[in-house]
Amino acid sequence: MPNVRPVPTVRRRRLGEALRRYRNATGLSLDAASAELGWLGPKLSRIETANGHIRPAEVAPLLRVYGVTDPDVVSALEGLAKDARKQGWWQTYSGVVAPAYADYISLESDAESLRIWSPLLVPGLLQTAGYAREAVSANATTRTPEEVAALSEVRMARQAVLTRPAGPLKFWAVLQEAVLYQRFAVRPDTMRDQLRRLLDVAELPNVTLQIMPLAATPHPGGAGGFNLVGFPGPMPDVVLLENLIGATYVEGVDEVQVFADAFERIVAAALPVDDSMALITRMEEESRR
CATH class of the missing domain: 3.30.870 (Endonuclease; Chain A)
Incomplete structure (x- = not known):
């Protein structure tokens, strides 16, 4: 049997889907959103497709770009980013x-x-x-x-x-x-x-x-x-x-x-x-x- 992947990718998928949904609501492209934060390369695309990791400290700045400041939303997504690497x-x-x-x-x-x-x-x-x-x-x-x-x-x-x-x-x-x-x-x-x-x-x-x-x-x-x-x-x-x-x-x-x-x-x-x-x-x- 194959071993369990070291990262619970389902958490990454949930986080990436939520971030993509907020970005789409603003009408921003991947490049435009990345430019607002000074991110280079396919970092944001990889995050949204669950192929890359976002640090909890990066979540709130990204959400601000999308106009999302609700503390409950920010806290929930920061927690998901933190737990994405957690092993159960x-x-x-x-x-x-x-x-x-x-x-x-x-x-x-x-x-x-x-x-x-x-x-x-x-x-x-x-x-x-x-x-x-x-x-x-x-x-x-x-x-x-x-x-x-x-x-x-x-x-x-x-x-x-x-x-x-x-x-x-x-x-x-x-x-x-x-x-x-x-x-x-x-x-x-x-x-x-x-x-x-x-x-x-x-x-x-x-x-x-x-x-x-x-x-x-x-x-x-x-x-x-x-x-x-x-x-x-x-x-x-x-x-x-x-x-x-x-x-x-x-x-x-x-x-x-x-x-x-x-x-x-x-x-x-x-x-x-x-x-x-x-x-x-x-x-x-x-x-x-």
């Missing part, structure tokens, strides 16, 4: 965590909110260790047992964002009811423990959990699952789409809004929270008989 705890697992996955963990750790429509699996932030091992093993068909164990550990470590002292992630997940009927022949207790975990984590004040009933009316979730990652301040949201060979990010503001609107419709079609908890409770009780 997941670097310890660089031998098994692919670059795209490392990018997502970086997004997740920076996020203020996460909305998930999950029609096939319990989301990673809600999984038990047993469920995580089974899920990773089923999907990572080319992995060794040691790599499966390491990836399961990564999934468990990610869950710290739900209870982090600096401000827990606001997490809202809608699961297809069929997910609750999953069975594991080798470890029959896996799903029982997972149902209990769902009930426990749903008690957190920052977690909202709903179930999409099998008898639900048609809704946009039929197009497939997605993760909608939200950030504080001026930073635009990002959508993650996953498949067996990797991940795709949707980062355009208009495109992300399509998923935000879809999630609202999915929420409306799902069971209310209390009814969802009652369904999970009933299934958990039945699994213990």
Whole structure:
């Protein structure tokens, strides 16, 4: 497996996209904006395309050229510039965590909110260790047992964002009811423990959990699952789409809004929270008989 890139490029992409958006709003060309700061060569172009690094101290002067002086915007982009080189705890697992996955963990750790429509699996932030091992093993068909164990550990470590002292992630997940009927022949207790975990984590004040009933009316979730990652301040949201060979990010503001609107419709079609908890409770009780 390739090692994780030393720089979390997803942070650079977010920063570059924000700076390009502010520049375009002024009508300035790359050359004109660079000239205002005395920058030579393709420095600004490289920053906007996430191929170059901008120092935090350079952010405010550049934003002033664009007429942006809002302290919240300046602070947010300075923080992103500072963190662009920061390596997270997941670097310890660089031998098994692919670059795209490392990018997502970086997004997740920076996020203020996460909305998930999950029609096939319990989301990673809600999984038990047993469920995580089974899920990773089923999907990572080319992995060794040691790599499966390491990836399961990564999934468990990610869950710290739900209870982090600096401000827990606001997490809202809608699961297809069929997910609750999953069975594991080798470890029959896996799903029982997972149902209990769902009930426990749903008690957190920052977690909202709903179930999409099998008898639900048609809704946009039929197009497939997605993760909608939200950030504080001026930073635009990002959508993650996953498949067996990797991940795709949707980062355009208009495109992300399509998923935000879809999630609202999915929420409306799902069971209310209390009814969802009652369904999970009933299934958990039945699994213990």
